[in-house]
Amino acid sequence: MITQVVYVSRAVHPMGRGTDRDILRVARKRNAELGLTGFLFRTRTHYIQLLEGPPEAVGQVTESLRRDPRHTDFDVIRTMQADTRSFERFAMGYDDVLQMRAAAFIESLKSSAISDSSLRAHVELLAVGRRRKKAALAASLGQFVSGMTFSRRASRQ
Numbered sequence: 001m002i003t004q005v006v007y008v009s010r011a012v013h014p015m016g017r018g019t020d021r022d023i024l025r026v027a028r029k030r031n032a033e034l035g036l037t038g039f040l041f042r043t044r045t046h047y048i049q050l051l052e053g054p055p056e057a058v059g060q061v062t063e064s065l066r067r068d069p070r071h072t073d074f075d076v077i078r079t080m081q082a083d084t085r086s087f088e089r090f091a092m093g094y095d096d097v098l099q100m101r102a103a104a105f106i107e108s109l110k111s112s113a114i115s116d117s118s119l120r121a122h123v124e125l126l127a128v129g130r131r132r133k134k135a136a137l138a139a140s141l142g143q144f145v146s147g148m149t150f151s152r153r154a155s156r157q
């Protein structure tokens with residue numbers, strides 16, 4: 001059995017100034033040492049994180065998180081027991097999420113009516129959704145770029 005914690009907090013620093021990079025560098029190293037995995041979502045104003053692994057290790061890092069001055073309004077939404085991990089390949093995945101999507105998402109996560117398994121599925125989908133969109137964007141940009149190469153070549157003939 002592993003423990004999963006999902007929390008929401010308010011970011012102190014704006015995005016893109018290196019804070020998140022610093023957080024991730026330390027987080028990934030410590031998580032790997034402690035056998036923790038998870039995913040960190042960043043909106044313009046908030047963090048949403050799922051942290052999972054052995055109960056003592058999750059508790060230890062949760063205490064560090066609670067004291068960390070880089071975020072405020074630290075609010076644990078749910079602590080769950082699970083048989084399998086949601087993000088076993090990520091020492092700590094990271095992605096940015098649109099503000100509006102995150103606000104709705106946070107509200108749904110906070111609803112006590114939502115079961116552990118659907119809360120888990122919500123978090124997993126948020127991670128997959130973003131990656132798929134990025135992959136689709138990369139693919140269409142690739143087509144656009146190869147289209148440009150094609151038309152340039154065509155105009156030279």
Ligand SMILES: Cc1cc2nc3c(=O)[nH]c(=O)nc-3n(C[C@H](O)[C@H](O)[C@H](O)COP(=O)(O)O)c2cc1C
Nearest residue numbers: 023026027030031047051061064065068070071092
């Ligand atoms: C949004 C956010 C997410 C974080 N995620 C992790 C994490 O997944 N694992 C981790 O070890 N530290 C994480 N940290 C850093 C911890 O708060 C803490 O600084 C670090 O673990 C070192 O612990 P210590 O200050 O108790 O020595 C995170 C910090 C923030 C602000």
